Amino acid sequence: MRTARDTSSTIYDVASLAGLSISTVSRVVNSPELVNEATRARVLAAIDQLGYVPRADARARALKSTRRIGVLTPFFTSPSFVERLRGIDAALARRRYELIIYTVDSLDKLKGYLATLPLRGNLDGLIVMSLPIEETDVKRLVSRHLQTVLIEFHQPTFSSVEIDDDYGGKIAVQYLLNKGHRRLGFIGDIDPPDYAIRPVIARLAGFRRGLAEANIPLPDEYIRSSTYDQEHSRQAARELLNLPKPPTAIFAAADVQAIAVLKVARDMGLKIPGDLAVMGFDDLDMADFVGLTTIQQCLDDSGRIAAELLLEQLVDPERPVQHVNIHLNIVERETV
Numbered sequence: 001m002r003t004a005r006d007t008s009s010t011i012y013d014v015a016s017l018a019g020l021s022i023s024t025v026s027r028v029v030n031s032p033e034l035v036n037e038a039t040r041a042r043v044l045a046a047i048d049q050l051g052y053v054p055r056a057d058a059r060a061r062a063l064k065s066t067r068r069i070g071v072l073t074p075f076f077t078s079p080s081f082v083e084r085l086r087g088i089d090a091a092l093a094r095r096r097y098e099l100i101i102y103t104v105d106s107l108d109k110l111k112g113y114l115a116t117l118p119l120r121g122n123l124d125g126l127i128v129m130s131l132p133i134e135e136t137d138v139k140r141l142v143s144r145h146l147q148t149v150l151i152e153f154h155q156p157t158f159s160s161v162e163i164d165d166d167y168g169g170k171i172a173v174q175y176l177l178n179k180g181h182r183r184l185g186f187i188g189d190i191d192p193p194d195y196a197i198r199p200v201i202a203r204l205a206g207f208r209r210g211l212a213e214a215n216i217p218l219p220d221e222y223i224r225s226s227t228y229d230q231e232h233s234r235q236a237a238r239e240l241l242n243l244p245k246p247p248t249a250i251f252a253a254a255d256v257q258a259i260a261v262l263k264v265a266r267d268m269g270l271k272i273p274g275d276l277a278v279m280g281f282d283d284l285d286m287a288d289f290v291g292l293t294t295i296q297q298c299l300d301d302s303g304r305i306a307a308e309l310l311l312e313q314l315v316d317p318e319r320p321v322q323h324v325n326i327h328l329n330i331v332e333r334e335t336v
Contacts, residue, residue: 009050018046029119032112044115048140053121066124068098069310072113073129074105074196078228079256079284080299084129084151087303095311097124104131107195111137118144125310127151129303132197133158147317149310151302153197159309159322161302165199168295168328169206172251172279175330177214181249181277184211185222185240187233187261188253200253203281207251222247226257233260241268241276248276249336255280255287255294262290262335277336291334302326 015022020043028035028043035043046052069092075081089099100123104110114137117126125147133150138157141148150160176184186207188200204223211218221243224236233252237260240246252258258280262272270276280287283296305324313319 009052011052013050014043014046014052017050018042029116032116033106033109035112037108037111040112040115044140047119048143053119066122067096068100068123069125069127069307070100070102070117070123071127071129072102072104072110072117072131074103074131074193075228079286080254080282081129083284083299084303087300087305088127088307089303090300091304091307091311097311104195107193110195115140118146125149125314127306127310128153129306130197130199131195145317147310147313149306149313151306152199154323157321159313159324161306161309161324161326163199163297163302163326163328165202166206166209168281168297169203169208169251169253170210171206171328171330172203172281172295173207173210173214176249176251176277176279176336177210177216179249179277179336181247182216183222183245183247183249184216184218185224185247185250186218186253187224187226187236187240187250187257189227190223190225203253228254228256230256230260233257234264237261237264241265241270246276249279250276251279251281253281255282255284255292258292258294258335259286259290262292273334273336279336283331287331288333293333293336294331296329296331298326 011022011025015025025043028040032040071088073081092099102113110131118141128150130152132153133155138155148158150158152162154160154162186204188204190201190204192198208218224239226232226236240250250261252261258278261278265272265276272278280292280294283294287294309322
């Protein structure tokens with residue numbers, strides 16, 4: 001068996017060191033979601049120790065470039081992720097890079113992608129969108145020289161595009177208070193899947209802080225956790241609006257949820273904004289269509305900037321890490 005960090009190591013050496021079959025090693029590299037975590041960890045430890053480079057990776061390094069950029073993303077059908085991807089694609093298309101999308105719907109799939117994408121050699125760079133990344137994965141990405149940029153997650157090793165979610169919640173409160181509201185409700189996904197980041201929790205924290213600074217209580221019954229699904233969001237809205245003393249304003253931590261609130265309120269015969277003010281977060285394309293007052297986080301721009309940061313790093317891998325903070329703006333329309 002070859003010694004550690006010998007880049008001439010083969011898949012047979014990896015299998016021997018891990019004490020597993022060649023087919024299992026191949027599955028870890030090519031279909032990690034089909035292998036349990038313990039087995040995957042054994043194979044990856046052997047790969048890291050030997051410095052094993054799969055043949056596809058060796059070919060790619062010889063060619064210097066694949067002109068492919070990968071994007072690791074959750075919730076692919078969510079409008080906010082689609083708009084970010086639109087910004088990424090626009091920036092890559094100008095430079096004639098192909099966009100490869102990898103969708104995540106479980107923690108196991110996230111870990112599998114982060115472990116094996118650096119090994120496959122079919123990408124020049126990677127954008128990780130709204131997903132957490134652990135130190136082990138950081139080390140593997142760095143050691144395999146896969147340039148990486150993060151969106152909505154801060155990690156000091158990699159450049160990132162971020163927003164201040166806590167601040168977003170606070171400015172929502174300030175805006176609604178300035179409009180004369182004192183009973184404020186909140187709807188958001190404060191119990192996200194284990195593989196996702198938690199921006200809505202930060203938005204709720206800022207929302208609480210803004211109310212506390214104004215000496216206004218936020219009763220527990222004025223907070224509703226809901227997924228982005230329309231029916232779940234509508235049910236959360238119905239629960240708030242059917243309270244004996246319902247809120248006069250609702251801040252939804254995503255525009256798609258704010259639109260669900262509007263639907264329920266109008267079905268109940270409430271006037272917007274006379275009886276109920278509704279405020280969202282994102283400024284999706286559809287927010288303008290329905291006249292929704294919302295907090296704009298420039299989704300297209302965040303995707304475009306992330307892609308541009310990555311392309312700059314591909315030209316100059318020694319370029320200093322940059323953490324770009326996207327400014328949040330309130331877009332006033334007809335619902336507040």
